[in-house]
Amino acid sequence: MVSPLSLSFFTFFLFLFLSHPQAQAQSQSQSDPQSPTNDPPTICIIGSGIGGSSVAHFLRLYSSSSNSNPFSIHIFERNGVVGGRMATVNVSGHTFEAGASILHPKNYHAVNYTELLGLKNKDPSSDSFSLGIWDGQKFVFKTLSFSSNIPFVDKIVSLANSLLMFLRYGFSLLKMQTFVESTVNNFLKYYERFESRPVFETVDEMLKWAGLYNLTTRTLQEELIDVGLSPLLIKELVTVITRINYGQSASISGLAGAVSLAGSGGGLWAIEGGNWQMAAGLINSSDAALHLHEEIDSVSYLGEYYELNSTKGNSYKCEVAVVATPLAELNIQFTPPISIPKRKLQHTHATFVRGLLNPGYFGLDAVSEIPKLVATLEDPDLPFTSISVLKKHDEKDFTYKIFSREPMADILLDSFFSVRQETIRIDWGAYPHYNAPEEFAPFILDDRNLYYVNAFENAASTMETSAVAAENIARLILSRFFSQVLLISSNLGSNSDGEILHVDL
Numbered sequence: 001m002v003s004p005l006s007l008s009f010f011t012f013f014l015f016l017f018l019s020h021p022q023a024q025a026q027s028q029s030q031s032d033p034q035s036p037t038n039d040p041p042t043i044c045i046i047g048s049g050i051g052g053s054s055v056a057h058f059l060r061l062y063s064s065s066s067n068s069n070p071f072s073i074h075i076f077e078r079n080g081v082v083g084g085r086m087a088t089v090n091v092s093g094h095t096f097e098a099g100a101s102i103l104h105p106k107n108y109h110a111v112n113y114t115e116l117l118g119l120k121n122k123d124p125s126s127d128s129f130s131l132g133i134w135d136g137q138k139f140v141f142k143t144l145s146f147s148s149n150i151p152f153v154d155k156i157v158s159l160a161n162s163l164l165m166f167l168r169y170g171f172s173l174l175k176m177q178t179f180v181e182s183t184v185n186n187f188l189k190y191y192e193r194f195e196s197r198p199v200f201e202t203v204d205e206m207l208k209w210a211g212l213y214n215l216t217t218r219t220l221q222e223e224l225i226d227v228g229l230s231p232l233l234i235k236e237l238v239t240v241i242t243r244i245n246y247g248q249s250a251s252i253s254g255l256a257g258a259v260s261l262a263g264s265g266g267g268l269w270a271i272e273g274g275n276w277q278m279a280a281g282l283i284n285s286s287d288a289a290l291h292l293h294e295e296i297d298s299v300s301y302l303g304e305y306y307e308l309n310s311t312k313g314n315s316y317k318c319e320v321a322v323v324a325t326p327l328a329e330l331n332i333q334f335t336p337p338i339s340i341p342k343r344k345l346q347h348t349h350a351t352f353v354r355g356l357l358n359p360g361y362f363g364l365d366a367v368s369e370i371p372k373l374v375a376t377l378e379d380p381d382l383p384f385t386s387i388s389v390l391k392k393h394d395e396k397d398f399t400y401k402i403f404s405r406e407p408m409a410d411i412l413l414d415s416f417f418s419v420r421q422e423t424i425r426i427d428w429g430a431y432p433h434y435n436a437p438e439e440f441a442p443f444i445l446d447d448r449n450l451y452y453v454n455a456f457e458n459a460a461s462t463m464e465t466s467a468v469a470a471e472n473i474a475r476l477i478l479s480r481f482f483s484q485v486l487l488i489s490s491n492l493g494s495n496s497d498g499e500i501l502h503v504d505l
Contacts, residue, residue: 039072041070041071041072041318041481042074042319043320044074046076047077047325048082048084048324049084049324050086050100050278051325053283054467054474055477056286056288057470059073060073062474073288074289074318077291078293080293081292082276083279084099085428086274086279091424092354094399096399096401097275098350098352099430102263103269103275106184106188108464114271116281117277119277119281121272131371132370132373133240133375134375134382136379139362141236144164169230169236176229176233180262183215183255183259183262184262186211187212187259189209190468199472199479200476201444203456203459204440207255207459212459215254215255216256220250220251220253235250238261240376241261242260243376245260245263246346246461247385247403247405248346250378252436255459296309296310298335299323299334299335299450301335301336301446306450308321319481321451323452324454325454326457327340328432329345329429334450338450341439341441341458345431347405347430349405349406349407349426350403351413352400352424353399353417353420353422353423354399354421355397355400355418355420356397357417357418358415358417362374367395373388383412385403386403387402410423431461438459443469451473453466453469453473454469
């Protein structure tokens, strides 16, 4: 999954994990769902991101075919568009991912969604890539940068950069690859067939079953020291990866860190036009009623059903309620109260600038000498996490994306840029702030039928981990509320060894 000795090792840097939407689905019915005593039961889902839309999808996919309409689904979204932390931004007429940006070839749920919905894959840019690691005063490491339309020349540059990487970090690169591949192989257990894969009621048992729990009890740095990585590799390359992907240092918990490192492999991809289309398509195909601009501010259990009240003054009744958005910064009032570990989100500030970087800031003579990705070490005095080129319009006109832990003031941007034509700022509560040993909220918040998809996010936060958690929640609902025994239906296939589940869509 990771190819540390090839130039594709760096392609992941061009993406931003974690997101918001731009779905153009229009809000459907705003009327109350049917009373819980009449007709099919109602399932209410709070949040229209990849987690909420995946719950709706898997509920429909796995529900008994003997009843064409065993339940109704209502999805509530406080914003005017769906997608949660999958989103795009428009800079001078060009569209770029602003949230969760890159998918891995082994993200099997996302692969299946793309096929189901007829979406088009977009591979990362094939342009020559260059990396520079900046310590605030100088570049401590730089790869070669040379653009050519001749594939042979590009291959030579790639091999030269591989050699530079190896000369600096040595066999620690291979040890890191082994560590990541071991973690990924364990994660692949979540795609096994139902006969060998139980339904999990807690995050702890879900992680322990796959052999991943211990990674959440220690920091990434501790894990990598134990497997023999050099201090230099951890200080530089590993830290660069975790800072860009999760906005945090190598003191991040081990599983989140391993997932972050896994994003450095080849074959990374995205959805043409925006990853938010997965959420929009899944909601549409699951025949769910979508309530846009409908923020839920209270959830009350009233004996036989839940009552959801919105800030618009509307009230909704449902037998099953699913929270598919992080609770860390929401003020939903639960009756009876729920108890979950306190958590804070790591905020990443994404600043998009169309203009021209100032080479003098980096001690260089020309813009062409600035690497396409400027990454930084862990230093509280450094004002940004990374600066990357999203698009080259011409020799003096680029679109850049800057990640930082704090907002980028104009006076600071003016020290980086000699020209700024357009600036767009986005503040993402993008993912949890990881701190080993991790504590997990329950999947079942009240021992009844109130579920929490994002409990799994405290282990690792990606589009695919949200989908994996959502599938488990859907199975929980069907088995606990509907007493449905899930069987492998005729539309489910497997790979050649018969172990990994692939849905033939």
